[in-house]
Amino acid sequence: MPIVIENKPAQNLVIVTVDGRFDFTCHADFRKAFTDAPKGTSFVIDFGKVAYMDSAALGMLLLLREKVAGDPTRVELRNTQGQPREVLNVANFGQLFRLT
Amino acid sequence: MLDKRDEIENLKRSLDLVIEGLKGDLVRARAVVRDAVGHLLASFRGLEGAVGTQKELLKSVASTLNQGADQHGNGLTKTTSKLLQEFIEQVVRVSGTSMQIIEHLIVLSEHVELISKDSSAIDRLARESRFIAFNARIETQRAGEAGVTFKVVADEIKRLAGASASLSSHIRQEVNQSFTCLDLIRKSATDLASHDMNTAIESRTGLLDIVNRLDEVNVTLESMLARVTTLIADATRALQFEDMLTQLLDGTLKKLSEVAALTRRAFDALGHDVNGTGIAEIQTISHLLTELAEPGAVAQSSMNQGEIELF
Numbered sequence A: 001m002p003i004v005i006e007n008k009p010a011q012n013l014v015i016v017t018v019d020g021r022f023d024f025t026c027h028a029d030f031r032k033a034f035t036d037a038p039k040g041t042s043f044v045i046d047f048g049k050v051a052y053m054d055s056a057a058l059g060m061l062l063l064l065r066e067k068v069a070g071d072p073t074r075v076e077l078r079n080t081q082g083q084p085r086e087v088l089n090v091a092n093f094g095q096l097f098r099l100t
Numbered sequence B: 001m002l003d004k005r006d007e008i009e010n011l012k013r014s015l016d017l018v019i020e021g022l023k024g025d026l027v028r029a030r031a032v033v034r035d036a037v038g039h040l041l042a043s044f045r046g047l048e049g050a051v052g053t054q055k056e057l058l059k060s061v062a063s064t065l066n067q068g069a070d071q072h073g074n075g076l077t078k079t080t081s082k083l084l085q086e087f088i089e090q091v092v093r094v095s096g097t098s099m100q101i102i103e104h105l106i107v108l109s110e111h112v113e114l115i116s117k118d119s120s121a122i123d124r125l126a127r128e129s130r131f132i133a134f135n136a137r138i139e140t141q142r143a144g145e146a147g148v149t150f151k152v153v154a155d156e157i158k159r160l161a162g163a164s165a166s167l168s169s170h171i172r173q174e175v176n177q178s179f180t181c182l183d184l185i186r187k188s189a190t191d192l193a194s195h196d197m198n199t200a201i202e203s204r205t206g207l208l209d210i211v212n213r214l215d216e217v218n219v220t221l222e223s224m225l226a227r228v229t230t231l232i233a234d235a236t237r238a239l240q241f242e243d244m245l246t247q248l249l250d251g252t253l254k255k256l257s258e259v260a261a262l263t264r265r266a267f268d269a270l271g272h273d274v275n276g277t278g279i280a281e282i283q284t285i286s287h288l289l290t291e292l293a294e295p296g297a298v299a300q301s302s303m304n305q306g307e308i309e310l311f
Helices: A024-035 A055-067 A082-090 B004-067 B076-193 B198-238 B241-272 B279-292
Strands: A003-008 A013-022 A042-053 A075-078
Touching: A003 A024, A013 A024, A024 A055, A024 B076, A042 A055, A042 A082, A055 A075, A055 A082, A055 B076, A082 B198, B004 B198, B004 B241, B076 B198, B241 B279
Parallel strands: A013 A042, A042 A075
Antiparallel strands: A003 A013
């Protein structure tokens, strides 16, 4: 399964782990992570296992940003490396999200 | 038979011939050196001019490509870099907007799904109405004459049930069409949202490489051209040896003439010296020859030994 969603209600946190390609095929699962999340939820997107991402993935991250009302502290893009890291850099997502 | 005086005269003529020959050689050597140096100087000046032009061209290319300093304040690499960044921002913006459209399409699909469910409810109502109309017709037949009026009502209910079923069928067709359209829009939006970002990354990396390489090329060429300019200046300075050589040759010519004159005087003194009285003249000539043996005006033997001393 390319996307695993881990809810941590006690911490008001949702951790989304993407595996392999992060593109439009992940859309349905990815939106599940935030459509039902209560207001004030923070999100961690774990890129540790992502080998490739395209602009659709960037679009999904922008949707998530809308969900948190543009608060950069509430979305962390964790373990970014390789091609995904370069895509995030080239798109200047470091200004919109917390990249670790 | 030749006497002593005749021999001396022969010697003097031979000496004159040798001296004139040597003088001619020296004059020709001076002319050859002057000509060669003239050509070399002209070549070096031409080279210096070409290097200067090359330098200006390089500056102009560097200014246009790398420094970003044309009359509009935009260099080629700066403009390309800006254009690439705008393209990337545009791709990201389109992807974000497309994903928003897909979100709206999902909501719209849910509403159309509700309409589809409503249509099924209308079908159910139509079936129930037809069943009521059917039962009403049976009852009106049992009632005989008294049921004629109810028969009209039952027929009307049946007609309305048919109209509802037809309307429901029409709604279902429209809903199906809407689903087809929504699916097409979703696919288009997906295509719009999905762009491979590797090309953008490669372009940016390539552009940065070009800028870095241009910097390196500029530095290398600048230093190389400076080196060539220095070498040309050194070579031009070295060509001043022509002055030294000319002075040396002129000095040698002068000395040669003096040596010839003194030798003639010596021969004369020896030819006329009967009682040994010419010894004083010989001593004077010897002294003058010793003075001529002193180093000439150009004393140094290489260009590195200092500035040229003029006569």
